[in-house]
Amino acid sequence: MAGELDYDQRDLHRMFRRQLGLGLKGELLEKSGQPHDLKKALRVVNLTAQVFSRWSEDEGNLKQALIASERAALWSWHRIQLVNVDNRDRYYREFGELWQGYNVVAHRYFAKLQDHLYVPDGLSGYCRENAEFSLVVFEQIGLIAAIGLSRALVVGDEETRKAELQNATAVADGLAALLQNNPVSGSPRFDGNVIDITLGLFLLVSTGYISQAGDWLAELVKRADYTFKCKRNFPICTDSTDDLVESTVFNDEELRTRLMRTSWLLPTLAGWSVILGREDLYRVLAKNTKADYPEICLQLWHPTHDLTKHLYYWPAQYHCGESEAPIILPDTASEFRERMRAVLGSERHDVISKSPACSAGVAAIDLVACRHFRTPIAPFLWYQLLRANGACAQAEPPVASV
Numbered sequence: 001m002a003g004e005l006d007y008d009q010r011d012l013h014r015m016f017r018r019q020l021g022l023g024l025k026g027e028l029l030e031k032s033g034q035p036h037d038l039k040k041a042l043r044v045v046n047l048t049a050q051v052f053s054r055w056s057e058d059e060g061n062l063k064q065a066l067i068a069s070e071r072a073a074l075w076s077w078h079r080i081q082l083v084n085v086d087n088r089d090r091y092y093r094e095f096g097e098l099w100q101g102y103n104v105v106a107h108r109y110f111a112k113l114q115d116h117l118y119v120p121d122g123l124s125g126y127c128r129e130n131a132e133f134s135l136v137v138f139e140q141i142g143l144i145a146a147i148g149l150s151r152a153l154v155v156g157d158e159e160t161r162k163a164e165l166q167n168a169t170a171v172a173d174g175l176a177a178l179l180q181n182n183p184v185s186g187s188p189r190f191d192g193n194v195i196d197i198t199l200g201l202f203l204l205v206s207t208g209y210i211s212q213a214g215d216w217l218a219e220l221v222k223r224a225d226y227t228f229k230c231k232r233n234f235p236i237c238t239d240s241t242d243d244l245v246e247s248t249v250f251n252d253e254e255l256r257t258r259l260m261r262t263s264w265l266l267p268t269l270a271g272w273s274v275i276l277g278r279e280d281l282y283r284v285l286a287k288n289t290k291a292d293y294p295e296i297c298l299q300l301w302h303p304t305h306d307l308t309k310h311l312y313y314w315p316a317q318y319h320c321g322e323s324e325a326p327i328i329l330p331d332t333a334s335e336f337r338e339r340m341r342a343v344l345g346s347e348r349h350d351v352i353s354k355s356p357a358c359s360a361g362v363a364a365i366d367l368v369a370c371r372h373f374r375t376p377i378a379p380f381l382w383y384q385l386l387r388a389n390g391a392c393a394q395a396e397p398p399v400a401s402v
Contacts, residue, residue, distance in 0.1 A: 009068060012052055016072060019044050020079040026313035028082050038083070042094035045072050046101055053105050062109045066143065069102040070372045077365055078312035081356055092360065099362060106147040110171060113140070117174040120181045131233075131248050134189045135241075137182050142196030142371045144175050148203040150368065155361035165207070172207040175200060179216050186219035187227070192239040194265045195370055198377045201272055202367075205385055214276050221269050221281045228260065228293045237262045239374075260296055264376060267298045267327045270336060275385045279333045286329040286336075299325035301376045302343070305354050311366060316375045340383045349380045 017023070019041045021034035028034060035041035049072035053065035076098050080091050116122035123137055148171030154164040179185045179200075188197065197220065204213035227234035236243055236259040246252070247259055266289055273282040289298060303311075303321035310316035330336055343349055352358050357365040370377045 007064060009064070009071070012048070012068060013071065015048060016045055016075050019048075020075060022075065022079060022313075026078060026310075038079070038091060039094050042076050042079075042091060042098065045076055046094070046098045048072070049098070050101055053101075057108070062105070062112055063143075065105050066102075066109045067372070069105045070368055073098045073102045073365070074312045074369050074372060077357070081308060081312065088356070089360075099365070102368075103150060106150065110144065110147050110174065113144070114174050117144075117178045118181065123178070123182055130184060130187075131189050131244055134184045134187055137178070137184050138188055138190070138193040138196045140178065141175065141185065141200045144171060144178065145196065145199035145203045146364070146368050146371045148172050148175065148207070149199065150364040152203065152206050153364045153367075155363075168203070169207045172203050172209050175203060176209050176212040179212065185216070186223045187233065188220070188224075188235045188265065189233070189244055190239040191235045191237045191263055191265050192374055193235060194268045195374060195376060197265070198268060198272075198382055199367060199371060202377075202382055202385075205275075210276070214278060217269065217272055217276060217278060218281060221273070221284060224265060224269065225284055225288055225292075228266075228296065229288070231256050231260065234260060235263070235265055236260075257295070260293070262297045262299055262325075264299060264301070266296065267300050267329065270329055271340060271379065271383065274333050274337050274340060275382075282329075282333040282336065283331075286331055289329055297325055298327035298329070299323050300327065300379055302349050302380070303351055303378050304348055305351075307351055307378070308354065308356055311369045311373075311375065313373075315373045337386065340379070340386055343380055344383050344386065346380075349378070351378045351380050352384075 019035060020038075021029045021041070023029050049069050052068045056062065056065035056068070073095075076095055080088050080095060083091065123140055124133055148168045151164045151171065152168035154161060156164070188194070201213050201217065204210070204216070224235065233248075236247060238259060243255070243259055247255055266285060270282055270285045273279070273285065289296065301317050301321055301323055303316060306320045307316055310319045330339075351366075352363075355363065355366055357363055366381075367377065369375065
């Protein structure tokens, strides 16, 4: 089963929960259901993930291995957060081994995929039509970006950071090649693909691929604007494959209206346009969201301080935080920039200082959690790039091997 493309890993998840003493909602079980030795339980989860990953790799399905490694690390980190804060560091060594396990599988996954990224439509593989290909490509964008960011955000001495930045740059170069060689990367079909887009832009900007980030952003804005105007092939707000098939096959006006009801993507693209200094793209969005598709409710999700109770276990947006909606984009980028700065100045929305992962020096866990559980990335996090705006100068980044 480990090598099956559509295996949902439910048996593996059941085993993880049992070892960690977690209920279906991520809560601690009664004492009789908790492990007597959490360190031992973490080691068992790690060993189980490694065995499953090896089986998956032997069956030729490294993606299953990567997903399992993510889940093992995330649920283990969630379980550690349920320990008294003064005692959590007792388990960091065991968690470090789990996190290293994820990075080892991630390295092998990227190495296997790397050559395909430099081939035109090299990810088309088993896809039969454009909508399916789009889902495959955006999933890979999210996976690759999370792998790169897990290297870019490593904390250590200068030599370690330099080496890891080289690794992150190699991953970013592969991502840039994917975007260039797979034009469908400009056409998300799910509104939830905004998670993968944000991760991808974050990696590109963080590693100096500014011009590539700007080119991709321009393509995303152009195509989103066109598809929403035409009411065809737009990113649907339900993130449902059944709805996607229906919207592609049937010319149903009522269905199209329902699937265009809300958008995380549009205000996110507006924010990135401000960060990258693309006022031309911002003006397109500000004008046309009001003139051509005003029926779409633009929204962003802002998590608050209780985020970490949910982030590492399941989709956090259904259990905490607050929605900013409806968003009316102001006419100028400078006005929207001030709104973004207001969020940065909000102690309530500061998810960085309250993040146990950031405090422990493994900030990338939060981003992997967002990708894995399909939780929107906190605007407070990627708005930080406004503060590093001077670094967004056009430059050709070096190419390194991972």
